[in-house]
Amino acid sequence: MDFIGANILSVSQFERGDIDRIFTVADTMVPYARREKVTRVLEGAILGNMFLEPSTRTRVSFGCAFNLLGGTVRETVGVSASAMAKGESLYDTARVLSGYSDVICMRHPQAGSVAEFAAASRVPVVNGGDGANEHPTQALLDLYTIRKELEGKGGSLDNFRIAMIGDLKYGRTVHSLCKLLCLFKNVQLVFVSPEELAMPPVVIEKLREAGHQVTVSDQLEQSIKAVDIVYSTRIQEERFESQEEADRYRGRFRLNRDIFTRHAEPNTVIMHPLPRDSRAEANELDPDLNEHPSLAIFRQTDNGLLVRMALFAMLLGVEDKVDQYARPITWQTRRNQI
Amino acid sequence: MDFIGANILSVSQFERGDIDRIFTVADTMVPYARREKVTRVLEGAILGNMFLEPSTRTRVSFGCAFNLLGGTVRETVGVSASAMAKGESLYDTARVLSGYSDVICMRHPQAGSVAEFAAASRVPVVNGGDGANEHPTQALLDLYTIRKELEGKGGSLDNFRIAMIGDLKYGRTVHSLCKLLCLFKNVQLVFVSPEELAMPPVVIEKLREAGHQVTVSDQLEQSIKAVDIVYSTRIQEERFESQEEADRYRGRFRLNRDIFTRHAEPNTVIMHPLPRDSRAEANELDPDLNEHPSLAIFRQTDNGLLVRMALFAMLLGVEDKVDQYARPITWQTRRNQI
Amino acid sequence: MDFIGANILSVSQFERGDIDRIFTVADTMVPYARREKVTRVLEGAILGNMFLEPSTRTRVSFGCAFNLLGGTVRETVGVSASAMAKGESLYDTARVLSGYSDVICMRHPQAGSVAEFAAASRVPVVNGGDGANEHPTQALLDLYTIRKELEGKGGSLDNFRIAMIGDLKYGRTVHSLCKLLCLFKNVQLVFVSPEELAMPPVVIEKLREAGHQVTVSDQLEQSIKAVDIVYSTRIQEERFESQEEADRYRGRFRLNRDIFTRHAEPNTVIMHPLPRDSRAEANELDPDLNEHPSLAIFRQTDNGLLVRMALFAMLLGVEDKVDQYARPITWQTRRNQI
Structure with a gap:
């Protein structure tokens, strides 16, 4: 695809070559993100x-990504703060606001709203999440993280094993x-989940059509035995029909250091789209894994910055000029790289 | 008036020469607003x-106008987020906050509050709307738009015809x-409105004293026949005494493509202060006019940026230096000019 | 202490030499704060x-301080706007957000939360107030103001007299x-307060151990007779057991121009941490003192900018480079220095 002036609305718009280009540009952003x-x-x-x-996370990540390229950010938070509350259409809002800025990132609670907004906008629009529908930069940063972690041990995206755990029915990211x-x-x-939260058959079909091998399980320990990536997600208790049902599953899909150490290969990588629920009754990913080198969840968010910087640079056609406008930093930093 | 260090609180503070100067500076801002x-x-x-x-609109417009001149914006949104909620006076807030910034833009729900704030401020204050009282930059951008549209067809502000439609009693902008x-x-x-929402006699008197010709009507179709500008505004249903009353007027002041085409001269310009209510039961300006070249409502908001840039430049005395600090843009943009 | 990369969490972390260094750097920030x-x-x-x-005040002050050094600010306001509302731990929030920025300022309603956040952060954290616990930059700006005001009349921090008035029991700043x-x-x-709101004995002990002379009083007029600084604070009526109790004290700790003129030495300085409650039934510091040269409350907030600029410069190790990256300002300003 031609990135200059394009909207980023859905992962469906990308071909493999597009992904490769985004990731190549993201790699060049590392020295800037590391200051x-x-x-x-x-x-x-x-x-x-x-x-x-x-x-907070996604909003600040987009804003910082733009700032790190030298740009300025004007922010709007919350729908009540907006004329839309008075019946203004997305069309009007888009026509007006796109006259003020060079690119817009929008999160909206309703599926399809960002695309509707983008159709009326005079500048490129990036979907920052539209309800249950899409959150394409999350998927890109997940994939970019997988690639980077695999490459770190000589692997690649064309030949690897992944377990996805948790709510696979409603989880937009998976x-x-x-x-x-x-x-x-x-x-x-x-795919590891309670039966009620199983991955939809249509997704499984598509994967099989692509030549991938799919297994379904409700056993956490077995499933993480021979994979490169464990991708954990949150299970919201309200998804279950009854408290008994929820209690029955409670804990069966929680990963902690003990389970991980006993069952997974040592260099398996643990990912999660965040936020993870750290309350004792919920924690799908135990805090006792926080300092474990396999835990890649904060490398994921760090990578999110790179991917978003790459997209902004490509939409505005400056990916080849970033270095030309570079300067050494003036301040000292004791940033601890994860 | 002397703009450097001045407050912009009310349209009453301007003489004709001031308006001319603001508009002349606004014209010079076009290449920056167009990137x-x-x-x-x-x-x-x-x-x-x-x-x-x-x-959203006004806040972002002010912020972007300042950014486009190279300045930085610190924002405060919502009164609950403020110490004023704990009984702090406007005087104290103004003394403190004016020590942090070089110019302040304030919107406040209460009439007169921005002037009270400005009296205590140590830096220039621009009124971004104080309740039912004033919103001077909206009036300026409306007038600037009228001038520009008229000039486009060889006219000028000294000889033109305008119909104002809708709630003319409570409408701050008209x-x-x-x-x-x-x-x-x-x-x-x-002036075209339901009788209950007629333009106040004092406004009409002032216009006649200025030598203008004023007609009052409650017939939309007749009134738009021979004008250069149609300025539509919103009618809030709660202004009417009863639902029957509201129903009686419903639709009588709605402009759509059919009515416009059948009754108005072809190059009549349609304006609206926005937001317009796009819900079917309300729409005073039908979406079927959205792509009509006569619809100037988004040119209005684009012009708002120019007028606000001009004011900031004049209050800080840099209107003659803008070009001196200019550089070519580094990015590519596929911005669709309206 | 070594400031580069350090957290600023509590006033207890400073030795006298640290205070001197911060204040010396703050002095160098004056030309920038004055534009x-x-x-x-x-x-x-x-x-x-x-x-x-x-x-508003503290948030904008931190933000402007960073902007005045040429930096960029990304802001988050309100806990509901945060993933923490969904059960995310401070640890996770800190790990993620510290990957985006170079330094973090945090205000949090719960005592200890900022320290917990700082422990997980990868960049320096400044405590912007954590509940009833600490607000170290407020204490620093208060002390810096006292020093500056004393020096203005040939005095110093090593030999002066101060009356603290109001709620000395719960007042975090005192x-x-x-x-x-x-x-x-x-x-x-x-220390001048209602008995119920007296300064805790442990604070008095510490002061006496340091060799200071402490007197306790509930008589405002007597107490301000022979001091260099009057530090007034707010009394919240809900601190009293009954309305009668509150009524009995109402007005006994209010300072106004008449009382000040009749009892205090002429060059006594009046301070207050703000916000002060300007409602008639509360005003601990009467508005009739607003234009009095002794009133230093807005010099305090101006000084806050200097102290925060100093801290940011020191945490990032640029305090010696500020002038090297300086330029003349381009705009005219009619800022009235207080």
Whole structure:
């Protein structure tokens, strides 16, 4: 696809070559994200960061990504803060706000709203999550993380094994990730969930059509035995029909250091889209894994910055100029790289 | 008036020469708003953007206008987020916050509050709307738009015809616009509204004193027959005494493509202060006009950026230096100019 | 202490030499805060300004301090806007967000939370107030103001007299200030409060151990007779057991121009941590003192900017480079210095 001026609305819009290009550009962003140098390449450009639904992580990540390229951010948070509450259409909001900025990132609680907004916008729009529908930059950062972790041990996206655990029925991130995986070859997937929260058959079909091998299980320990990646997700208790049902499953899909050490291969990588629920009654990913080198969940969010920087640079056509506008940093930093 | 260090609180403070100067400066801002180049003229300056009442459009427009001049914005949204909720006076808030920034834009729900704030502020204050009272930059951008649209067809502010439609009794924008029109010559005005929402006699008197010709009507179709500008505004149903009353008027002041095509001269311009209510039961300006070249409502908001940039530049005395600090833009943009 | 990369969590972490260094750096920030010049020393650096509890003054002060050094600010306001509401731990939030920014300022409603956050953060954290616990930059700006005001009349922090008035039991600011005063010599303190709101004995003990002279009183007029500084604080009526109790004290600790003129020495300085309650039934510091030259409350907030700029510069190791990246300002300003 032609990235300049494009909207990023869904993972379905990418071909394999597009993914490769995004990841190649993301790699070049590392020195900036690590503050080894700074760039002014987007100085003067404005990101309209519109989060009509609460989000700290994603909102700040988009904003910082734009800032790290030298751009400026104007932010809108919460739908009540908006004229839309008075009956203004998405069309009007898009026409107006796109006259103010160079690119817009939008999160909206309703599926399809970001695409509707983008259709009326005069500048590129990046979907920051539209309800149960899509959150394409999350899927991209997940895939980018998998690639990086695999490459770290000589592997690649064309031949690896992954277990996805938790709520696979409603989990937006696992569905998008599976769509992207269809662009690659020879992936072995194990889906581990309570029966009520199983991966939808249509997703499994697509994966099989792509030549991947899919197994379904409700046994955590067995499933993590021979995989490269464990991708854990949150189970919301309200998904179950009764408290008894929830109690029955409680804990069966929780990963902790003991289970991981006893069952997984030592260099298996643990991922999670975050937020994880750290309350004792919920924690799908135990805090006793926090300092474990296999835990890649904060490498994921760090990678999110790289992927978003890459997208912004590509949408505005500056990916080849970032270094040209670079300068050494002036301050000292004791940033602890994870 | 002397703009450097001045407050912008009311349209009443302007003489005709002031308006001309603002518009002349606004014209010079076009290449920056269109991203043909960027400027650093206000690099290091801080705008305190204080919106103690919700607003997306106006807040973002002020913020972007300052950013486009190279300045930085610190924002406060919502009164609960403020110490004022604990009984702090506007005086104290103004003394403190004006020590942090170089210029302040304030929206406040109470009439007169922005002037009270400005009296205590140590830096210039721009009124971003104080309740039912004033919203001077909206009036300026409306007038600037009228001028630009008229000039496009060889006309000028000293000789034109305008119909104002909708809630003319409570509409803050039409009152301010009428005040400004008193500075010009030979304007023919038609006020179209339900009787309960008629333009206040005092406004009509002032216009006649200025030598303008005023007609009052409650017939939309007749009134738009021979005008250069149709300025539509929103009618809030709760203004009517009963539902029957509201139903009686429902639709009588709605402009759509059919009515416009059948009754108005072809190059009549349609304006609206926004937001317009796009819900079917309300829409005073039908979405079927969205792509009509006469619809100037998004040119209005684009012009708002220019007018606000001009004011900031003049209050800080840099209107002649903007180009001196200009540079070519580094990114590619596929911005669709309206 | 070594400031580079350090957290600023409590006034207890400072030795006298640290205070001296901070104040020396703060002095060098004056020309930037007064807009006599601007600096780009932190261009490219990002402050994560996280206010999980409402605050305008402190939030904007931190943000502007960072901007005045040339840095960029990404802001989060309100806990509901955060994943923490969904059960995310402070550990996770800190790991993630510290991957985005170069330094974080956090206000949190719960005592100890900022320290917990800082322990997991990968970048320096400044405590912007954690419930009833600490607000170290407020104590620093108070002390810096006292020093500056005393020096203005030939005095110093090692030999002065101060009356603290109001709620001395729950007042976070007076406790922190007293801790800092223990680092200096020969301070005479008078604590003036209703009995129920007296200064805790442990604070008084510490002051006496440091060699200071402490007097306790419930008579405002007597207590301000022979002091250099009057530090007034707010009394919240809900602290009293009954309305009668509150009524009995109502007004006994209010300072106004008449009382001040009749009882205090002419060059006594009046301070207050703000916000002060300006409602008639509460005003501990009467508005009739607003234009009095002794009133230093807005010099305090101006000084807050200097102290915060100093801390940011020191945490990032650029305090010696600020001037190297300086430039003359481009705009005209009619800022009225207080």
